[in-house]
Amino acid sequence: MHEIIVDKLVAESLKGNPLRDEYNREIIKIENNVKSSTPVFIGLPGFFGSGNSFLNKSYTSFDFKDLLEKLDTEYGYIMILPDTMTKFGGNQFVDSTAIGNYKSFIARDLVDYIHSLYGNRDIYLFGKSSGGFGSISITLDYPEIFKGFIDISGDSYFPYCYLPDFSTAYLTMKGKTLEGFIESYRQQMVHSQDELETYNVVAMAASYSPDGKNIQLPFSIDTGEILPDVWNKWLEFDPVNRLSGEVEKLKGKKIILQTGNRDEYKINIGMNMIHEILKRNQIDHYYKEYPNGHFNTNYFYLDSFPEILKSYK
Template identity: 25%
Template sequence: MKSIKRTGIVLLLLFINYKCICQDTSKVEFKTFLAPSIQGNKGDEDPNRRLTIYLPPGYEKSKTRYPVIYFLHGFAIDDKDMFEWIGFKNLIDSAIKAGQLRPLILVMPNSMTKYYGSFYTNSSVAGNWADFIGKDAVEYMDKNYRTIPHRNSRGLAGHSMGGNGALKIAMLFADKFSAVYAMSPGALHLSEEFRLAHPSFKKVTEQKNMDSLRTAVPYFDFDKFPFFEMIYASLCRMYSPNINDPLLQADQPIKYIKDKMIVNTTVLKKWEANFPINMIDDHVEELKSLTALKIDWGRNEEFKHIPRTNMEFSKKLEALGIKHFAEEYIGDHGNMLDGFEGRIFTELLPFFEKYLSK
């Protein structure tokens, strides 16, 4: 009889211990909300936007408030796909368990659009995507989760198009974010293969209707996906919107007459104003107010404009006395991001551990 009781007590304790362990595991939630900054747009973009949210171990049963990293995904990939590709849950769990990272929340907003990317820019046609991050996502998280609602406890990061967006939003919403990490930010300025004379840009100017080009190949089939065509179309809709244009609801900076490219300088000026490297001059004080700013890029980038424009961006910051970190590493656009040897784990998480207030 005593043996049976002892066995029962042991099983009960094991159950209680198992239950506690389960309650102490991290959690990933997917929340969709109506984003005011996208609502009412004229470009047929869905204002119901999803957030992929990592909650640390112990969140469910504690009353603790946590710092937050907002991570912006790249072009032609959404929040769920990037979260799974990088393996954020496993990486953050491991860093916390090893004592290398204090518990925090990570949020990845879904900024996928009809043309596969928002470039985190406000557009009179497609919606206000900078505001979606700097206002809507932050307000939703502060209202519905136990965040630390202060800029010193908010970090902003992103990769590729998301790196571009992190730099842009850092300038526009320096009152909301204190530490910023841009990974391989693309399209900072026209350079190298990212140029108006790109043959894919010409292909878009020749279209009578974008539907066949836009939907011809699934975006996840990167070998056949019209990547640069969609980049160009997206930038037009974000940088030079025009609701009366029948093709893109946007003005284009180029047109072709008998295979000769003609540049529309008025439209190009709108593009120039939206490139992050040209925004620096008007946002020097905002950039100087950041606790920390870092940019990195791969030496072996497939997109040749990225190393060049990232270096130009860094040199401009340096010339203006804006403190920052800039690093070129051995890698390409995406091969050094995921895994325990990737830069998310070895560089980005330690960066925010150091520079975010807890």
């Protein structure tokens, strides 16, 4: 039976962050049948979620707690679920001058914390949506630290997964300033779907195209016209683009790619592109598409975690 422990970590990387978000972060640790060889998994949540979101109970679909119960009887594991919430409502796990150094928080502060508790062990990243994006992108940035990753429908091929929301964001902010929209959003108690999509676009801009503490939108707030110089900054983060020049970094990694074949954000197209790039470059990996959309995908982990853990039995 797994044990859930809540701890705190003073994250040096987050001190002085421009949003003045808390740098003393909650860390949820889940341990089951830990041995000297048991691997560590760092869970990166989807946008509008944080570490504790993994433990939300669902009464309509298979949830992460159900997964843990399934794993308990057969495998040993250590799960680390950090609080990564920001005033933008989530995280892309990059170092941003407009948000803070969350890539460094994961790869430095949290990894040092893990080593201090458990010694040198194999460490994997996992997550879906923004968490899946963070899992592959941080592994590419720190291949010497992470043994591999599970990427479930992680943001990829940005022209398909982000561009469709730009028109909504433009129309929602039309007649306002960016700062005015942000302030209004944060004061509201309830948000429309258009406002949520717009705030998400703003958060992505704060992650991918910050200008110091300010934010560069990838389109003109006056006309809606796409701004190529800013949009190209976003594309530099796209895993599909990154792999064209960095695929060798993933050689020897344990790579799990999973997606629903009717993803509402068309992320399955980008995931398939990643699969094809890895296959073309003879990078060993596990890839599976499911008859599913973007949500209620926790059951995917029933395939991915055992795919890694079977090597540690």
